[in-house]
Amino acid sequence: MSGRFLLSVPLLAAGLVLTSCTSLPRAGADDAAIEAGAAVTVSAKDHKVGIDYALVDVNETTLAYLGKAESASxxxxxxxxxxxxPELPLGIGDVVQVAIFESQSGGLFIPADAGSRPGNFITLPEQTVDRGGTISVPYAGRVRADGRSVEAVQRDIEDTLASRAIEPQVLITTVRSRSxxxxxxxxxxxxxxxxxxxxxxxxxxxxxxxxxxxxxxxxxxxxxxxxxxxxxxxxxxxxxxxxxxxxxxxxxxxxxxxERRTYLAFGAAGLNGRFDFEESDLSLGEALGKAGGLLDGRADPKQVVLYRVVPKELLNKLGVHTDKFPKNEVPVIFRANLRDPAGLFAAQQFAMHDKDIIYVSNSDSVELLKFLNIVNSVTSTAAGVSSDVVETRDAIRAM
Missing domain, CATH: 3.10.560.10 (Outer membrane lipoprotein wza domain like)
Structure with a gap:
């Protein structure tokens, strides 16, 4: 009986370690507690996000279109x-001054007894092109000015006054131009x-x-x-x-x-977080270097990926079929293989964009080591419990 009991202790201890996680120290509630306590849960199957994306390898073809940062025009x-x-026509709110010349005195604006005045002209007070787009000229009435050139408005006034003034000439000066x-x-x-x-x-x-x-x-x-x-x-x-x-x-x-140009780096990079471009343009290789490079003991150099939203037009040039994407902007994951020596050249030519996200995957061996560490910790705990039971039994017998 006691032998079977001692054999079952390791299994019991392992079960307690795996099932009593709620008793272990935590910074907050775990995912199971959060989901169990929710009044309403909106979730997709297998917790998938549901965003379709394209996967494009970084190679010589993609570098032809993504080898340098694009600029809008x-x-x-x-x-x-x-x-x-561009022409600058008169507009509503402009302040103008109109001067009217006649070829000799005795006309509509210049009296016959004008004497030795310096010129046969009058200057009208400054006026603003009103909301109707017109200005007012005596004996010519309201003259449309909005959207017309100064020369066109001058000719219009001259034509209107021609039958009443003596060879009228009109000069319009823009005092203040608000339009x-x-x-x-x-x-x-x-x-x-x-x-x-x-x-x-x-x-x-x-x-x-x-x-x-x-x-x-x-x-x-x-x-x-x-x-x-x-x-x-x-x-x-x-x-x-x-x-x-x-x-x-x-x-x-x-x-x-x-706009501060930044990118994010996650995963098995030397540093995780947000990084500034600062006052320079960056390539993928330079961005990785700025983020501390790849961790030698964790990273999989074949799985360095970059997340970016790309216009359909660019993907079509790369030969990517975009019929499945209804929008003009397509989420794309660019994958770089840095295990290939040529991949380092490609990374140095691939231009980074503002708000890119770099993720460096763990190698398969790292995931295996994680699993083995969990198994080892469980078996070590179980062995410790078994040893404690034996020591306790021997102490009781000694009494």
Whole structure:
């Protein structure tokens, strides 16, 4: 009886170790307790997330499209890089002054006894283009100005006065132009509204007039908003690509925004967490180095993966069938094989993007060692319990 009892002790101890986890120290509730205590549980089969993704190996083909960081384009979205500056018509809110000349005195505006005045003209008081888009000229009435060039409005007034004044000539001067302003906001030293000139201003010109950047150019994005459409480009790309430095147009809004470029590293990397690009572009190899490289005793060099959302258009170029993905953005896992010597060259050419996630898998041997350690800890505990029972029995007999 006592022999069978002693043989059953290790099995009993192993069972207690495996089933009495709630008695062990914990930082909080375990998953079983959380699920058991929930009033309502919304869960998928096998706890799967349910997001479809594509798996793409990093090789010579993918590097042809992903070997350098892509940059958005203002020129492609709005044009305006070539040719002259945009026209600046009059608009609502503009303050103008109208001067009317006649060829001789005795006309509609210049009396016959004008004498030796310096010129046969009158200057009307300054006025604002009203909300109806018009200005007022004596004997010509309300004249439409909004959306028209100064020359066109001048000719219109001259034609209206031609039958009453003596060879009238009209000169319109823009005193203050509120309709030809652009707003420059965000990470510039002096956010403000800037009035455009007929000479034309480009994006870098108005940013300069707003005091320039207040943040590092490598982390700064410039967004141009025009008539409900928006395009964004990295400031350094804008500064280094003259074709992207397009003309701004009246009513544009330019938003300068600093965004810290970061990536995450998890798994069997030397360091886990969030890392900054800082003031440089990074390749996959450099990002791994920044995260402490691969742990020699844990990592599987064949299973270094990177998570990124990629446009369908790019995947189609790579020959990936995207019919199963309804959206234009597709979740993609890029897999790099660093056990292959050529894989290190590929990792050094594969460009990182903002908000990428790197995960380094454990090798199969590490998972096996984890299991063996659990088995060893259980058997060691069971052996300790058996030894304690024997010692207790011998002590009782000695009494």
């Amino acid at each position: 203002l020129l492609g979205g709005f044009g305006g890089g070539r040719g002259g500056p 030809t302003q652009v707003a420059v906001l965000g990470d510039v030293r002096s956010p403000s509204k800037i009035e455009l000139s007929p000479a034309g201003e480009r994006i870098l010109d108005v940013i300069s007039q707003a005091g320039g950047l207040s943040s590092p150019g490598i982390e700064t994005y410039v967004s141009l908003q025009r008539r409900g459409k928006t395009a964004t480009v990295l400031y350094d790309h804008l500064a280094n690509t003259p074709a992207e430095n397009i003309y701004v147009a009246p009513g544009d809004t330019i938003l300068v925004n600093r």
